[in-house]
Amino acid sequence: MHRRVFLTSLLGASAAAAGVSGCANGSAAADTSGAAARPLADRVPAGTSLKIASYQGVQQLQFRLAKLPRLPFKVSDWVNIGAGPDVINAFRAHSLDLAANAGIPPIQAHYQGFAAKIVAIGITRKPVYLFATKPGSDIRGPEDFRGKKLAFSQGQAQGVVLLRALKRAGLSYDEVTLVPLTSNQFLTALQSGQVDIAPLANSQVPAYLKQYAGRGARVIRTDVVDLLSLLWAPQPVLDDPAKAAAIAAYIPQWARGQVWQYEHPDVWNEEFYVKTQNLSLEQAESVTALANKPLFPPRWDEAVAWEQETADLLAEGGFVKKFDVSSLFDHRFEALAARAVPEEYRK
Secondary structure (H helix, E strand, C coil), X not given: CCCCHHHHHHHHHHHHHHHHHHCCCCCCCCCCCCHHHCCCCCCCCCCCEEEEECHHHHHHHHHHHHCCCCCCCEEEEEECCCCHHHHHHHHHCCCCCEEEEECHHHHHHHHCCCCEEEEEEEECCXXXXXXXXXXXXXXXXXXXXXXXXEEECCCCHHHHHHHHHHHHCCCCHHHCEEEECCXXXXXXXXXXXXXXXXXXXXXXXXXXXXXXXXXXXXXXXXCCCCCEEEEEEXXXXXXXXXXXXXXXXXXXXXHHHHHHHHHCHXXXXXXXXXXXXXXXXXXXXXXXXXXCCCCCCCCCHHHHHHHHHHHHHHHHCCCCCCCCHHHHECHHHCCHHHHCCCHHHCC
């Protein structure tokens, strides 16, 4: 399958059309307003509102349990959305102003010709995805992926984790079959045998193994990490001084919420995993045991280098055009998350 086909498979005809026009020169629209050079406002103007992604209500729950200060703006909608392709489409539809994702969606948006910028960075040091096999599989490690059908989402973190695992195992893309899916289709694809392997989040693994381990399903652990967790926003949102100020006010709360979750695993296990995700307490504890300590670097040098490496990896496979990722970062927001947390949570 030609690499460009993934764009149509994952995003649909309208988004693909935008992607084709955007990839003609391999770059998204530049910031012509000079917003990146303007300092952020000290106060959020009255009446300012943002539509913020909160997949499965995580942000609201963190804020409520941590008893964080009230945000100085209105959240007009907490949007239950998380997958990168869905976020990009929501950005295009003006139904979302700010989202949390990994490093690959901003690269995918750039490839499609959609201008957006990264405004906050968290560093992830331990793997957050495991490779799950279909029931009855004889796969034991990434070296056994050769000739197998692998669930692949071009616009999501799971996709780049898979590509990094293939590279580390010395396998080329032509030695495997990449099946274009979005992450919410991975479990069904595994269960039905549509794919041999799919990368699952740590939180998904306990329930999958409980149901299918008896039929020969297993997980393959690697040391492949997806380094970045980030906040990003469309360029027109960042061009609005009031909305940019609101984002600047949100970033510290975003960082503090993650720190609180990490420091209160027992409460989080019960309130989130047990009450909202239907995991047993034992399963919740197994997920929390794999949790990363939140890290918010005051400088983004490592993040930029990692994002460039990721973009280059995608370009090598023909998934995007090669470009300089430094254009994806709005450095006005660079130190805000780090300043909001204790020294031990800074990089």
